[in-house]
Amino acid sequence: MSGTFRKPSTRAVMLDRRTALLGAGGLVGAAALGVRPARGAALSVEKDELKFGFIKLTDMAPLAVAKELGYFEEEGLFVTLEAQANWKVLLDRVITGELDGAHMLAGQPLAATIGFGTKAHIVTPFSMDLNGNGITVSNEIWNLMKPHIPKGPDGKPQHPIGAAALKPAIEKLRADGKPFKMGMVFPVSTHNYELRYWLAAGGINPGFYSPSDVTGTIKAEALLSVTPPPQMPATLEAGTIHGYCVGEPWNQAAVFKGIGVPVITDYQIWKNNPEKVFGITAAFAQKNPNTVLALTKALIRAAMWLDENDNANRVKAVEMLSKPEYVGADKAVIANSMTGTFEFEKGDKRAIPDFNVFFRHFATYPYYSDAVWYLTQMRRWGQIAEGRDDAWYADAARKVYRPDLYLKAAKLLVEEGKAKKADFPWDSDGYRTPTPAADIIDGVVYDGRKPNAYIDGLAIGLKGRQRVDGANIIGG
């Protein structure tokens, strides 16, 4: 289990001290916000008709749940949810104000704020989930990989499967004069970084970005390109790509359609890695402080519901998500990952209870350390062209991730009796305890407080002051 991730005992002690403090500060804070502390009273929201965007992935679940179970309405919010064509459209529409907020890739608010791609200041008061992605390869590649994967006593492939097993397949393709191509969903997506992490951990160079070449394929042994999540299976089937990294249900869809085999989940790459966030523009957050609190409250309640009683509500959640206006895929496909199992090769179904985590392990708290990890990966692959000092990483994370807003919302929920005090990390300084080596596939310890030391410790990637110039890496 992932209990190794944090130390619950020390946290509980700190929590008691902190809650006493909060109790005293609670009324003052509430009064300053113009909120009456009365039980269950909805905040006086500045904007009550909201439109949120999402991409058809199971991790949009908190949004669907908050709407379907009436959590938004209880907070005085009238929310329309609208599926978006792709991540770029989604981000642009949040920036122009057509959408008030959206289910976003964690890298999107960060990249937008530091100015990689479209520049805009976006903040996040709420992380949406942990884990939930997988890497799938086509049947052809799987057959080339399989002989190189050690088998367990039950005759099934031993997990986790490293990218080293992929090397022979890449060489075979190269001998045939064909490049090895994989799909990911967006240049600053978790999937891009996870896929790169996995490939690099197996000794395959996934390529670098440079200011003049943003295709991300400089020196690449595997060419990664962008495909919107729902189109992944179709693109794989068409033979345009040999594999992909994407969120659910699109890995399970490949198994059901018999067109590919998932080889690893991101839970196996990095146990309980941070995933999507809920993004709003900084201007919106400033103009509508109560609205932000209200929507964060509703989303926290939805996340709690999703993980309640050991995932007891997941079956109902699958029912909701399979509606055509949300994810819309078949129930069986969605259920596979949402209910704690994951099917690899057809028939090879394994239990991964934490494949989709919505609330446990403080999943919804927007940790600065999560933001810093994304920034380190942007630096590692050249999206951040120049080396930066540790303080820069901390500053960028603080600009985007807003645990202060999150805790305000959480406090209101606790006061209203809708959540338990113990469910929130009141005392956190925003950094998770360093990830132990055992929890990550290449065993490199991640400490969000020391981004540069971490970057220098990774096998493939830019280090120190290195830059990409043309097709070469210079400096250092």
Add this chain to the structure above:
Amino acid sequence: MALVSDTLQDDGGEMRRARRERFFQRLNRANGTLSVFGLGFLVPLARMAAGDNVKAQARELWQQLVVPLIGIAVFLAAWAWLAPQVKTSLGAIPGPMQVWAQASNLHADHKAERVKEQAFYDRQDVRNRKLVADGRADQVKHRTYTGKPTYVDQILTSLKTVALGFVIATLIAVPAGIACGLSQTMSGALNPLIQIFKPVSPLAWLPIVTMIVSAVYIEPYDWMPKSLLISAVTVTLCSLWPTLINTSLGVASIDKDLLNVGRVLQLPTRRTITKLILPSSLPLIFTGLRLSLGVGWMVLIAAEMLAQNPGLGKFVWDEFQNGSSQSLAKIMVAVLTIGVIGFLLDRLMYALQSAFTYSAHR
């Protein structure tokens, strides 16, 4: 064509005979109107009922009604037989029965959503009554339903979008076309532009239109969201060319004698346009409008797919993204809907066109 059969030999029938004659004359006139709406087959049926030569009318009916029906039946049979033989990753291609099932599904869905909508308004009423009871009547708010658009809503949005785009196109194309038709210089100046922009696909216009509309239309009205305007403008850009070209052709080919008469009478330019040019070029203008509406409806679907305008195009795209076992059948429902609506729109324009085309009938 023999209107009245010769077998009619009733003695006291002079009056009745005259009445029948009038009836058939009326039928003959109605024939034109009915065939405009695709209902021409009703005429032989009426004639048969009135006692006209059955054999001749039956032949007519065969041509007008039975042959098209056979065509549809053959198509359905071929579809039902061939579809299950192609296996896609979403299962076999759905046949007519599955598509029909999904059409009923969408209808049921629409009704269920309306029930939810009612519940939403009921909750709102309760809230508002409570506010009034608490003496906070100033906080009473009436919000429109926030649920998903149903299939019917999506059809209506599409119709609204294409209508808006078409109206804008017409307002631009007709005056521009008249100017081109009247003036050699104007025509020479505009012609290259028309030739260059005419073949551009909606997908190429869309990003540009999106950027411009987002920059210019900053405070959207509730009744016209940005996405609707973006799709509508894209429709405009693709559909104004047939009207423009046909209008200018119609104006340019006006009988020169008419213009000379106008000159002799010293008609001012405005009256020349309204009294001479417009009436005589109307048939071609309407031909252009009809083509424009067809093009507009066609490109609308593509525009909606990417502009996120909640119409039929977005429905198709969302279903494609859903990738569920019902998606293909639902997309086929949409394809048929798009086709039927396109056909109806074309008939509507055809009706207008024949109503304004004097020469053909008189």
